[in-house]
Amino acid sequence: MLTLAQFKNLVNVSKKQICEEIFAENADKIKVKKPERVVKNLARIFDATLSISNAKGFQAMSLRDLSEGSGLSMGALYSYFTSKDELVSMIQEQGRRITTRVLTDQVTAADGPADQLKAAIVGHLYLSEVMQPWFYFSYMEAKNLPKKQRKEAIASELAAESLFVRILEQGRRQGVFRETDPRLTAAAIKAVLQDWYLKRWKYRSRKVTVENYARFVLDWVERFLAPDSGEAT
């Protein structure tokens, strides 16, 4: 099984990298033009937004809070986004982009349903570990978003589930998994993966590492999908 350290070397999800991508995607809306300055301040803004929002909710975070947390004045903040809604939108979209890219890469690099399933589970867990505040924020704030973005969030949730469904169905056809309801199985796997970043405080206080957790989830899923003895193929 891939370790977290190996995963980090494989994928490019540093804070700097993410902020550069966001800058590239939103260059038209950001009034400041000097790249290194933008990247530095975007990093501060996102750090503060995630930290404050994850503690008391995005809606409850005032721009005065954000100003204090990021070290920029309220006036300066509005050089990086034009409204609070746009700020949340930048965070959500970027998170989705990265998730899709990384998971697709991980799965396509694997051969056969059994390995693909492992890759999707481990990849999801590691990515959510590296970007925990982002994942937590996306989950918790999804329902409070404007309509258009809420739809995108739902679509994204279902797309991630579909990835698992396809792998499960293929595995079933090849006889490496026993017959189960693929959508319920995929939903349950996702639920357990989400628990990792939603209850991060719990696992941290118990000193459960993401590798421990990944091994546990893999064991559970493998036992559930193992063909009943005598029924193989």
Next chain:
Amino acid sequence: MLTLAQFKNLVNVSKKQICEEIFAENADKIKVKKPERVVKNLARIFDATLSISNAKGFQAMSLRDLSEGSGLSMGALYSYFTSKDELVSMIQEQGRRITTRVLTDQVTAADGPADQLKAAIVGHLYLSEVMQPWFYFSYMEAKNLPKKQRKEAIASELAAESLFVRILEQGRRQGVFRETDPRLTAAAIKAVLQDWYLKRWKYRSRKVTVENYARFVLDWVERFLAPDSGEAT
């Protein structure tokens, strides 16, 4: 397995019953005294609060929203609670009281770890089905609560988990379950149970009933805990 209909007959969790309990617990804070009037209006207030909050967040729900949704004026609302914080507090505390009572009842009525585990899983799912908006609200708003109540919410989450841990450990000692990490197992079971009320929209659109879901979860858990063949006892 208990059906949802049987469960409903067994436990007393009607809206009226809940509001009567809340009235009893908060009689000192509620200025209106005529019981049937209080119960009727509390029901309206809680319905509207859960409905609006679950759509866009409790903090984003203004008292003007709540006034419109409940059909009471803002002045009248303040006859039933003294602040918005107190309102959320009443909802959370009542939800916890009921959950604890119902789950304890369900589990103590069962004999032996295998049946107790089933009772806890099915009881949790059915209760969250009957009180879905309540459960969803409690989960989503927990982190936005004032400190004291956030602590109570965490304690409640851990207590529910401990219930599962104790059953799992007992089952292991008696040899009916194989050896697993009881806390990770309990956490995973909880995660799957929570998915039922957190993603209610998804399961509803797929016409998955709570009984279907319960059977699926029981199957998963049983396969995971089944002693490896040849290792029984």
Next chain:
DNA sequence: GTCTATACATAGATAGAC
């Protein structure tokens, strides 16, 4: 580019008429 100062809307909460 960033700041301070401020405009304007909306929030929670209450007073006093009915």
Next chain:
DNA sequence: GTCTATCTATGTATAGAC
């Protein structure tokens, strides 16, 4: 018991100095 009207604080957003 409930309403309307209103107080005060706080919210988002912007204008204009530096």
